Amino acid sequence: MMKRHVHMIAWVVVVILVGAWLSVSAQDTTSPPKNEGQRDALITMLCHMSSQLRLVRPLATYAILSPVRSDQRVYAQYIINILEGSHGKDYVALPVRADLVQMMKVWGISAGDPGLIEGMRQFEEMIKKIPRDSPFSVSHDRIAYAAKNISSLLDTALNETRASLHARSIDNASDHMRLSYACAFAALGAVGEGTSPGSVIDLLILIKGSALCRE
Numbered sequence: 001m002m003k004r005h006v007h008m009i010a011w012v013v014v015v016i017l018v019g020a021w022l023s024v025s026a027q028d029t030t031s032p033p034k035n036e037g038q039r040d041a042l043i044t045m046l047c048h049m050s051s052q053l054r055l056v057r058p059l060a061t062y063a064i065l066s067p068v069r070s071d072q073r074v075y076a077q078y079i080i081n082i083l084e085g086s087h088g089k090d091y092v093a094l095p096v097r098a099d100l101v102q103m104m105k106v107w108g109i110s111a112g113d114p115g116l117i118e119g120m121r122q123f124e125e126m127i128k129k130i131p132r133d134s135p136f137s138v139s140h141d142r143i144a145y146a147a148k149n150i151s152s153l154l155d156t157a158l159n160e161t162r163a164s165l166h167a168r169s170i171d172n173a174s175d176h177m178r179l180s181y182a183c184a185f186a187a188l189g190a191v192g193e194g195t196s197p198g199s200v201i202d203l204l205i206l207i208k209g210s211a212l213c214r215e
Helices: 002-030 034-065 070-086 098-105 118-130 135-165 170-188 199-207
Strands: none
Touching: 002 070, 002 170, 034 135, 034 170, 034 199, 070 118, 070 135, 070 170, 118 135, 135 170, 135 199, 170 199
16 A cells, blocks of 8 residues: 555656646747847847848939939938938938839838937947847857947948038039948948958848848
């Protein structure tokens, strides 16, 4: 009788242990690690900024090549809106252009708030909150310095675009817009590991392992 009682207790302990193990396993499969959640949030931010920068570059090109001063101003204002977002002090609501909408659809571009400058500020704030000793933050310093470089490029692009907007001549406006284009190009970067340090694509490769946002 005593032997049967001991066996029953043993089976109860086994059942409890198995149940606890299954419970922990279920939690592991349904709840992603915290670092994965942070990584996904950073990737979402970078992909949004990548889309915005890919839209800035053709707009800047249109402004540079336009022979009409009023058209240059419109393109410059579009760029300012993308850089600052709808809460920016220089934001001006503009009509939606059909050609831009079509280009965004073809390229898979999404543009909207937050603006590029605010988006990078939020990115930098999130980086600061990630523990330096976490497995995710192997390249923490490089990520932080790249973000700082992008922020500086975006600030310069905004200043040059403002200067283009208020320039008195077509040639002067084009000169400022060329500098804005160069900053946008450097901030976005080019595909290829190591080819564009300190750019959005560089950060995507560091964090995601790929420069592609649509896979």
